[in-house]
Amino acid sequence: xxxxxxxxxxxxxxxxxxxxxxxxxxxxxxxxxxxxxxxxxxxxxxxxxxxxxxxxxxxxxxxxxxxxxxxxxxxxxxxxxx
Amino acid sequence: xxxxxxxxxxxxxxxxxxxxxxxxxxxxxxxxxxxxxxxxxxxxxxxxxxxxxxxxxxxxxxxxxxxxxxxxxxxxxxxxxxxxxxxxxxxxxxxxxxxxxxxxxxxxxxxxxxxxxxxxxxxxxxxxxxxxxxxxxxxxxxxxxxxxxxxxxxxxxxxxxxxxxxxxxxxxxxxxxxxxxxxxxxxxxxxxxxxxxxxxxxxxxxxxxxxxxxxxxxxxxxxxxxxxxxxxxxxxxxxxxxxxxxxxxxxxxxxxxxxxxxxxxxxxxxxxxxxxxxxxxxxxxxxxxxxxxxxxxxxxxxxxxxxxxxxxxxxxxxx
Amino acid sequence: xxxxxxxxxxxxxxxxxxxxxxxxxxxxxxxxxxxxxxxxxxxxxxxxxxxxxxxxxxxxxxxxxxxxxxxxxxxxxxxxxxxxxxxxxxxxxxxxxxxxxxxxxxxxxxxxxxxxxxxxxxxxxxxxxxxxxxxxxxxxxxxxxxxxxxxxxxxxxxxxxxxxxxxxxxxxxxxxxxxxxxxxxxxxxxxxxxxxxxxxxxxxxxxxxxxxxxxxxxxxxxxxxxxxxxxxxxxxxxxxxxxxxxxxxxxxxxxxxxxxxxxxxxxxxxxxxxxxxxxxxxxxxxxxxxxxxxxxxxxxxxxxxxxxxxxxxxxxxxxxxxxxxxxxxxxxxxxxxxxxxxxxxxxxxxxxxxxxxxxxxxxxxxxxxxxxxxxxxxxxxxxxxxxxxxxxxxxxxxxxxxxxxxxxxxxxxxxxxxxxxxxxxxxxxxxxxxxxxxxxxxxxxxxxxxxxxxxxxxxxxxxxxxxxxxxxxxxxxxxxxxxxxxxx
Numbered sequence: 030x031x032x033x034x035x036x037x038x039x040x041x042x043x044x045x046x047x048x049x050x051x052x053x054x055x056x057x058x059x060x061x062x063x064x065x066x067x068x069x070x071x072x073x074x075x076x077x078x079x080x081x082x083x084x085x086x087x088x089x090x091x092x093x094x095x096x097x098x099x100x101x102x103x104x105x106x107x108x109x110x111x
Numbered sequence: 112x113x114x115x116x117x118x119x120x121x122x123x124x125x126x127x128x129x130x131x132x133x134x135x136x137x138x139x140x141x142x143x144x145x146x147x148x149x150x151x152x153x154x155x156x157x158x159x160x161x162x163x164x165x166x167x168x169x170x171x172x173x174x175x176x177x178x179x180x181x182x183x184x185x186x187x188x189x190x191x192x193x194x195x196x197x198x199x200x201x202x203x204x205x206x207x208x209x210x211x212x213x214x215x216x217x218x219x220x221x222x223x224x225x226x227x228x229x230x231x232x233x234x235x236x237x238x239x240x241x242x243x244x245x246x247x248x249x250x251x252x253x254x255x256x257x258x259x260x261x262x263x264x265x266x267x268x269x270x271x272x273x274x275x276x277x278x279x280x281x282x283x284x285x286x287x288x289x290x291x292x293x294x295x296x297x298x299x300x301x302x303x304x305x306x307x308x309x310x311x312x313x314x315x316x317x318x319x320x321x322x323x324x325x326x327x328x329x330x331x332x333x334x335x336x337x338x339x340x341x342x343x344x345x346x347x348x349x350x351x352x353x354x355x356x357x358x359x360x361x362x363x364x365x366x367x368x369x370x371x372x373x374x375x376x377x378x379x380x381x382x383x384x385x386x387x388x389x390x391x392x393x394x395x396x397x398x399x400x401x402x403x404x405x406x407x408x409x410x411x412x413x414x415x416x417x418x419x420x421x422x423x424x425x426x427x428x429x430x
Numbered sequence: 431x432x433x434x435x436x437x438x439x440x441x442x443x444x445x446x447x448x449x450x451x452x453x454x455x456x457x458x459x460x461x462x463x464x465x466x467x468x469x470x471x472x473x474x475x476x477x478x479x480x481x482x483x484x485x486x487x488x489x490x491x492x493x494x495x496x497x498x499x500x501x502x503x504x505x506x507x508x509x510x511x512x513x514x515x516x517x518x519x520x521x522x523x524x525x526x527x528x529x530x531x532x533x534x535x536x537x538x539x540x541x542x543x544x545x546x547x548x549x550x551x552x553x554x555x556x557x558x559x560x561x562x563x564x565x566x567x568x569x570x571x572x573x574x575x576x577x578x579x580x581x582x583x584x585x586x587x588x589x590x591x592x593x594x595x596x597x598x599x600x601x602x603x604x605x606x607x608x609x610x611x612x613x614x615x616x617x618x619x620x621x622x623x624x625x626x627x628x629x630x631x632x633x634x635x636x637x638x639x640x641x642x643x644x645x646x647x648x649x650x651x652x653x654x655x656x657x658x659x660x661x662x663x664x665x666x667x668x669x670x671x672x673x674x675x676x677x678x679x680x681x682x683x684x685x686x687x688x689x690x691x692x693x694x695x696x697x698x699x700x701x702x703x704x705x706x707x708x709x710x711x712x713x714x715x716x717x718x719x720x721x722x723x724x725x726x727x728x729x730x731x732x733x734x735x736x737x738x739x740x741x742x743x744x745x746x747x748x749x750x751x752x753x754x755x756x757x758x759x760x761x762x763x764x765x766x767x768x769x770x771x772x773x774x775x776x777x778x779x780x781x782x783x784x785x786x787x788x789x790x791x792x793x794x795x796x797x798x799x800x801x802x803x804x805x806x807x808x809x810x811x812x813x814x815x816x817x818x819x820x821x822x823x824x825x826x827x828x829x830x831x832x833x834x835x836x837x838x839x840x841x842x843x844x845x846x847x848x849x850x851x852x853x854x855x856x857x858x859x860x861x862x863x864x865x866x867x868x869x870x871x872x873x874x875x876x877x878x879x880x881x882x883x884x885x886x887x888x889x890x891x892x893x894x895x896x897x898x899x900x901x902x903x904x905x906x907x908x909x910x911x912x913x914x915x916x917x918x
Binding site: 069072073075076079088089091092093 | 500571572573726727729730731733734736737739740776
Binding site: 128269 | 909
């Protein structure tokens with residue numbers, strides 16, 4: 030899957046989980062940039078992404094994400110390893 | 112470099128602030144120096160050499176509330192002043208008595224009143240704020256330094272440090288001092304009308320809730336004993352009659368002090384060094400609850416009666 | 431050495447001046463020496479505890495970095511965590527655990543053979559062990575390189591402005607600052623001094639004065655009316671806030687003067703609209719620590735439980751947070767109550783958002799603020815009393831305004847004076863005026879997002895500083911005990 034595609038699907042998950050249709054993310058988006066993206070929702074996002082792409086991240090990976098770009102590269106790395 | 116230049120403003124601010132603080136300090140201190148009532152005032156009066164009565168009384172709270180100076184004055188036809196300071200130990204009073212001995216030429220007799228706890232050791236300085244207006248006096252400074260060197264040094268030499276030690280009472284007293292100063296500028300420094308006596312109008316009180324009612328040992332502090340012995344010797348060398356007096360306290364108090372007899376014999380030994388020794392701890396007063404506010408303090412009612420008994424004895428010995 | 435003591439003033443001036451006079455390469459040794467002096471002022475023997483954990487963590491940090499493979503790294507991390515938590519557990523929780531064991535034994539009719547130990551809690555122990563753990567964890571996570579300079583690592587753990595009560599810093603934030611070359615900077619000087627001034631004001635003028643009233647009432651709970659108890663509980667909220675945020679301001683300010691930026695520890699927490707928001711604004715360095723190293727790993731590990739993972743993570747985190755504050759069940763209970771509140775807020779987010787849309791904005795926020803403050807005031811009762819039965823008694827009495835004599839505020843003292851919570855009447859009103867004045871000032875700072883004195887002309891601003899100095903000198907309380915958070 031292309032990075033673009035992953036980003037679009039992640040964006041859709043964000044809109045769904047955070048219940049805000051106006052969210053638009055890019056690779057540099059951080060938690061601070063999205064109002065609803067607080068600590069408590071972060072986990073729900075992770076779970077939704079794991080379900081959608083049918084992948085499983087390690088704790089270490091999750092903790093190392095600094096922005097949406099890191100998240101998407103993790104996803105694509107997992108997918109290509111499959 | 113720009114930073115260094117801007118420091119100029121900070122420096123200017125600090126200087127202006129300093130000037131402001133020193134002015135406030137001066138205003139407060141000036142008022143405090145002119146207080147003539149309460150314990151602060153007593154110390155002021157003595158260090159301004161304004162007190163020189165026929166009969167002078169020193170002691171702690173038992174004496175401050177127990178010796179009705181105006182009544183004694185009326186009954187003995189002699190001038191009397193109550194120089195006792197509440198909660199204060201003889202080690203801390205020594206500088207006051209010392210100063211008094213040096214300047215008082217008119218005075219004939221000095222009463223050293225001993226409450227039941229007078230010979231106990233005491234840690235630290237009590238209410239240093241009462242001594243602040245006169246802390247520049249070497250006598251005062253040395254005796255405070257002896258008890259708490261750090262505190263005495265800081266209060267005397269570090270600007271404004273003393274204000275971290277005082278209570279709001281100090282400011283109120285300073286204000287009163289200004290009033291006294293403005294009212295009686297011409298007469299100098301008048302004595303207060305109660306002559307240092309603090310009447311306590313209360314009837315017998317239950318002991319405060321947290322006070323223990325268990326009897327305890329009150330060991331005699333050798334150092335305090337020595338201080339008193341030295342004071343007696345000094346006062347006598349200045350030609351004053353020294354009266355060591357065990358002040359009256361209610362008989363319920365005896366039950367609270369295990370070694371009262373031992374303390375009493377220590378006081379008796381001090382009495383032997385003085386001209387006269389009077390022991391009121393077994394006086395008829397001590398059985399009456401009406402005369403006391405609690406086990407160790409006479410109330411106004413009791414001190415009036417005590418004054419009449421004491422005056423009779425004083426009249427006899429000071430003929 | 432307490433921040434509000436004369437000794438610290440001298441210490442601070444001497445250290446700061448020396449810092450800028452010395453060449454850059456000597457500065458770390460100065461700071462380390464000063465920090466050792468500062469620490470040993472309390473109880474010098476305890477420096478060996480600090481030395482021990484510093485040495486372990488320093489070595490572990492290097493080992494974690496150089497070890498091959500996650501498993502090896504983890505072993506070193508666990509070693510470091512055991513050393514830190516072990517020291518903390520021994521000094522802080524030994525007697526608490528032992529007391530509970532004794533309770534169990536006596537339930538079964540036996541006597542506990544393990545002796546009770548008289549241990550004085552080392553100053554700042556809970557703070558610097560957490561900070562040290564943050565270092566090894568961050569090295570393990572690969573967010574931080576191991577520090578090779580032993581002196582600088584030691585300084586990271588015991589930098590004197592934050593040694594006694596935080597903020598609990600992070601290696602990424604602090605270590606680079608110790609390595610860089612600091613220039614004297616006028617703005618840093620002014621910002622730092624202003625923070626210190628404001629902090630000291632909060633501590634000695636507000637907190638310690640209010641403490642007198644609070645201590646009077648809490649000292650003899652059964653003597654006072656419900657109204658007094660309620661007032662004391664509310665005043666305690668202001669006391670603990672002024673006390674701890676005052677401390678943090680002094681810490682931040684004294685570091686800032688030398689050019690160090692410490693993390694912000696408070697963001698006007700008393701005006702929070704929810705308990706969750708409160709924890710984002712109160713003791714931020716602790717709550718982010720717990721979030722990063724405890725809550726997040728738990729929730730990530732249990733993420734398949736979905737919402738329950740969050741609830742579980744919150745409860746565990748707040749339980750530990752309570753325990754961190756003190757080795758007593760009242761603190762644990764306090765933590766659990768906060769955990770429940772935050773969990774409730776997490777689960778009820780949707781209905782509350784719907785409610786917010788219906789109600790006028792001002793009404794909704796005002797209600798939220800009042801409810802949150804009420805929750806804080808009530809839970810802090812457990813924090814203050816240290817006894818469950820007494821806390822429940824206070825809550826029962828303070829919230830029963832129909833009881834006879836509830837509004838009875840004035841008391842006659844033994845010497846016939848009428849007092850309110852131990853203060854003469856006029857003084858009590860002056861204190862209340864002070865607290866309200868402070869609350870208004872704090873609110874303005876919160877709303878304008880900066881120190882109010884910035885808004886006025888320079889002359890007025892400096893006059894304001896002068897006024898603060900005068901208040902501190904002539905109205906401050908200097909004979910109180912330590913800062914509340916020193917005991918944790």
